[in-house]
Amino acid sequence: MYSFNSVYGQRILSLLSLIGLIGLLSTCVIEEPKSLRNHGLLSPTTITDINSTGATFQAQLLEAPKGDIIDHGFVWEIGQKTFKNLPAEPNIERISLGSFSSGKTRIEARVSYGLTKTNYIVRTYIKTRDGYTVYGDWEEFPSQGGKGPVIQEINPQKATWGDTVTISGENLGYRKSDLKVMIGQREALIVWSTATTIRCLIPIDVPEGDLPVAVTSLTGTAKKENGINVMLSGPVVDDFTPKTAFYEDHLTIKGRNLQGEPHTWKIEFLGDQTGQVMEVRVEQVSTTEIQLKIPALPWRYSSLRVRRENSALYRDVTLPVMTQKFAMAPPQIQTIDPTLFSYNSSWSPVNVTGRNFIPPVSVTFANSNPSFSSSNNYLSISTLDGIYPKPTSRVKIQIKACEQEVSQEVDLTFDAFWVKRATHQTEPFSSSGNSRVLTTFQVGDKAYVLITTPNSALCQLLMYDPVRYEWKKNSSLHSAQITNFETAMAGAFTVGERVYVVMDSGKTGNRMAMWEYRSTTDEWKVVAAPGAVEKIANHPLVVGSVRGLGYWLPPGGNGTLQEYNPETNQWTSRTSNLAPEIAANPITAFSIGDVLYAVLFRAISNSYDLFSYTSSGQWTFKKNFLLPYSQHCAAFSSQGTGYIITGKELYQYYPQPNTIVESLSNPTQRVMKESLFYAFPGTNRPYVLLSDAEGIEFWEAPNIK
Structure with missing residues (x-):
């Protein structure tokens, strides 16, 4: 048995330990590494069952990371030196298996898309919650091809040029460059894709009517006849109801071709005076209706203009101002409380509940102008000395808001040592x-x-x-x-x-x-x-x-x-x-x-x-x-x-x-x-x-x- 007792021998032992550590670390690549510990360790990928329908990828988690694993899977690309060093993830094919259960060590997936008959480089990966992506060592294998794409559903069923269409199916892929979507005889621009979903834009020069939709990948083409109905006309608004309403009531705009998520639509209320503009986002949208809540409009009459903008799914649209005008309902008094007042260093306020008390508000109380505080549906009026002719006086309350006035008379009783x-x-x-x-x-x-x-x-x-x-x-x-x-x-x-x-x-x-x-x-x-x-x-x-x-x-x-x-x-x-x-x-x-x-x-x-x-x-x-x-x-x-x-x-x-x-x-x-x-x-x-x-x-x- 050999012994390293000399200083020289101890140096030889330290060198061998370092070489061993380097060999261990060579099986793991860390994206933007900040530390060499606590981020996990993966084995090289093993490829089995290679045939014309795909291949099976397998790997082991040798050492769990310190943080949770929020995603794991495999990435592959036709053999390239750069990929062997570090994959550029958005430009490669992959399969995502989601989060990784604690205690699990085996990673396995059958891959049937993104493969053709050529050699591929494969790596296993894990992503941790603290922002690190760890890769296993690369492995090369000869692919025999994969399954062709499948179209299961197309949404929406009706669209116009510039709108976004979502194609759901199987064996599609993450690499947009390996995919092609045809709507009729025109190629659609793919804006996003996964193994099961493709989002693309309706070409601007497609004809009107029912058109076929075809998806081509590395392994074949899937086609759906009458896959989408293309309408050359854009969104149209015809009418809205109600014509008069209160703050926070619902308003429905009716029309055609109103595609788009609610957050992409905006409704502008345009007053008669310069600068009177209030923009409101909508709550719900269907192809025929837009629903929103009436905003706190301080003016009475508004013209409506409908816009769709800032969307990756649909083209920007600004529709003409609607001919009919919307009218804010006049302020409405619902309750006045209290009606019996006692004096305790000061009079208690008169509380008025109602609707459409939208600033700027003016209040006349018993022919006087009291101080008051207000919200859109509530007024607190400071009562005044010297405005009540009788112990129980009929007092007229006038409220002006939304460029309209409402009044109501109420019997108020004031009780004090001196009134x-x-x-x-x-x-x-x-x-x-x-x-x-x-x-x-x-x-x-x-x-x-x-x-x-x-x-x-x-x-x-x-x-x-x-x-x-x-x-x-x-x-x-x-x-x-x-x-x-x-x-x-x-x-x-x-x-x-x-x-x-x-x-x-x-x-x-x-x-x-x-x-x-x-x-x-x-x-x-x-x-x-x-x-x-x-x-x-x-x-x-x-x-x-x-x-x-x-x-x-x-x-x-x-x-x-x-x-x-x-x-x-x-x-x-x-x-x-x-x-x-x-x-x-x-x-x-x-x-x-x-x-x-x-x-x-x-x-x-x-x-x-x-x-x-x-x-x-x-x-x-x-x-x-x-x-x-x-x-x-x-x-x-x-x-x-x-x-x-x-x-x-x-x-x-x-x-x-x-x-x-x-x-x-x-x-x-x-x-x-x-x-x-x-x-x-x-x-x-x-x-x-x-x-x-x-x-x-x-x-x-x-x-x-």
């Missing part, structure tokens, strides 16, 4: 800020508001019906005494059915004026005015009435009380115990029964004093209360209870047991305005007018207890 109301008339809700309130009063169950505008020589009287929630214009107040009401301040008191409006023009000279208004005849009459006193700018006159007499509390706390007797039409100045030294300014008054109440504001302490006045001629202190700062407030009485509205809250005064309690937040808590307040009772609910430089707002408190 901003609207009216069908422009006044008294002028958003421009030109109008302002002079005073309010009540006769029976009707409320009245006297308003004016700058540089106006008249005051407009509006009557409000709280049962019907409606405003009505009554006779205007024309004045010879006051020719400009721009700086005027007023107050009103009621004696029976007669109303008396006292006004201070704020001008030099004869400043004071008073009128009597009779609601039964809707007439004004000038009556005696009180004497002028020091005026505090931008403050309503504090007036009231009890026991058939009217009273005015002049501003400044000067200790006087002006009393008016309607029967004698005379004013009398009476000494009051509201002395100037209390440094309080009267700001509002109300009466309960035979008692007149006055609210005085103390600027030093930012508090309010409540006094009562009876037939004794003396004022009696009733209550001091601290309220959020607001120099302006309004008051009225209803059913034996007094209501005082300040800049932040609404309070209720109960004569027995002489208590004031907070009822609910004033609307200015929400609108945050420095406004003058005018209040009057409705049907078990108070109403407030806010008047400032921005205009007039009208609020209702429906939930007061």
Whole structure:
């Protein structure tokens, strides 16, 4: 026995090991090798049963690759040196056996196509999932030929020039150069082939009618008489239905010769305006129909144009624009929800479901333009204050989309501590800020508001019906005494059915004026005015009435009380115990029964004093209360209870047991305005007018207890 103990001997052993490794690797060729391991090892191919119908190829998988085998089989070509080194796979014949089961080692296939009587080089191959192709060593054999081609099916049965025809059969082959397809007397261009399938194009110069189809390979020819019906005319569209539809409805285009896969067809919707083009892909195609979904078209009318393009199977076609036009259906309102709203820091939105709300969309809600969000079938509309004339109001919703408009009316109920109301008339809700309130009063169950505008020589009287929630214009107040009401301040008191409006023009000279208004005849009459006193700018006159007499509390706390007797039409100045030294300014008054109440504001302490006045001629202190700062407030009485509205809250005064309690937040808590307040009772609910430089707002408190 020999031993390699010397350094020289060890080198000889290493050299022999390397030679052995090279010999082992020579049985495997790796396409674009990155590593010499983990990609599999194949034996050379063994060829048996060589005869005129083909040959049987066999090989062994000596070593499985690390990754999965996604395809395996054999490749062969007439003996060439380049093929022996590395096959150019697209240009050679082959048989693909698909994926390779784990644990399997034998590879075998009977090949009956792509062979003629000559010598061929054969190799086994495997393809791995990680992108490697491994070949076994080549083997040469003398072929005796193979079976001829067989045609089993031809699709489509009808086609025109340039269309792709698929021929299914047996013994066809991968090498397009070894195949020939004849349609009639013209050779067709083969675009793709396998052992069982050939795809080719209809020659452009074939005649019309039923034509034979023949396939020739290395081993023979197969022919099918009347294999295909060739139509020289291309695709034709005749009509479409429906003519009007909604977004995502199905539209069917009818015609002839509409061959092609759905992805090759496109339908163009062309609007009447330049640039209005929307392209839509189709869902289904038959030889007579194309089906698609209506896209989100923002315009109303569209012409249709049909195109087929970017296809390896069919020629490009652009058909003429169809004569009839498609019309998008107008937007459709299906549901409106909710219809009952509560206020919780903001109003909840109105949700509208329907169809064809396709942008650009415009929404009109109760004659206003609210903000909203939308999709093609849904709208969420932000509700607004000041657009609902009644607690349950009939609101008109108008939606414009697809160049069309739809509207629907719905009863919406809004429930909150304070609700901003609207009216069908422009006044008294002028958003421009030109109008302002002079005073309010009540006769029976009707409320009245006297308003004016700058540089106006008249005051407009509006009557409000709280049962019907409606405003009505009554006779205007024309004045010879006051020719400009721009700086005027007023107050009103009621004696029976007669109303008396006292006004201070704020001008030099004869400043004071008073009128009597009779609601039964809707007439004004000038009556005696009180004497002028020091005026505090931008403050309503504090007036009231009890026991058939009217009273005015002049501003400044000067200790006087002006009393008016309607029967004698005379004013009398009476000494009051509201002395100037209390440094309080009267700001509002109300009466309960035979008692007149006055609210005085103390600027030093930012508090309010409540006094009562009876037939004794003396004022009696009733209550001091601290309220959020607001120099302006309004008051009225209803059913034996007094209501005082300040800049932040609404309070209720109960004569027995002489208590004031907070009822609910004033609307200015929400609108945050420095406004003058005018209040009057409705049907078990108070109403407030806010008047400032921005205009007039009208609020209702429906939930007061």
